[in-house]
Amino acid sequence: xxxxxxxxxxxxxxxxxxxxxxxxxxxxxxxxxxxxxxxxxxxxxxxxxxxxxxxxxxxxxxxxxxxxxxxxxxxxxxxxxxxxxxxxxxxxxxxxxxxxxxxxxxxxxxxxxxxxxxxxxxxxxxxxxxxxxxxxxxxxxxxxxxxxxxxxxxxxxxxxxxxxxxxxxxxxxxxxxxxxxxxxxxxx
Numbered sequence: 001x002x003x004x005x006x007x008x009x010x011x012x013x014x015x016x017x018x019x020x021x022x023x024x025x026x027x028x029x030x031x032x033x034x035x036x037x038x039x040x041x042x043x044x045x046x047x048x049x050x051x052x053x054x055x056x057x058x059x060x061x062x063x064x065x066x067x068x069x070x071x072x073x074x075x076x077x078x079x080x081x082x083x084x085x086x087x088x089x090x091x092x093x094x095x096x097x098x099x100x101x102x103x104x105x106x107x108x109x110x111x112x113x114x115x116x117x118x119x120x121x122x123x124x125x126x127x128x129x130x131x132x133x134x135x136x137x138x139x140x141x142x143x144x145x146x147x148x149x150x151x152x153x154x155x156x157x158x159x160x161x162x163x164x165x166x167x168x169x170x171x172x173x174x175x176x177x178x179x180x181x182x183x184x185x186x187x188x
Contacts, residue, residue, distance in 0.1 A: 079123035089141035
């Protein structure tokens, strides 16, 4: 009886040590991802979200108080905060589980339009039945795509940066801890 309880003690201790090692690896990986995000925000070819939005408004002579545009942007951001996808014309930003990052938390991911998951609620930020809104969405996506094709790092959603690698025709995503914090209230 005593031997089995000693064995159990050592097994539990080993499990605890493995869990602590895993947590330490997660912290290191998370730190690396967040550092990539912060480093990219310092790059000369980084376009912050507010610059993207303001440039779009200027180019199209739209007021920042435009109720139509504000409504669609608020709806898009709400979808994303609720762990749903946002489809742009050439790519989709969604959520995925990365076990190196965490066993329980979802993190942002970027997919080419052809590879996006189809079993997730998606807010289509590239299409509308309303012709006036469709024109705005088309122009907004064209602005994003032009920046990406020109090699810029573009903050397409608050705290979510996308980069397009023309040679591999692949998208990369970078995100800050703020992106995950905006969703914490839903996990508690």
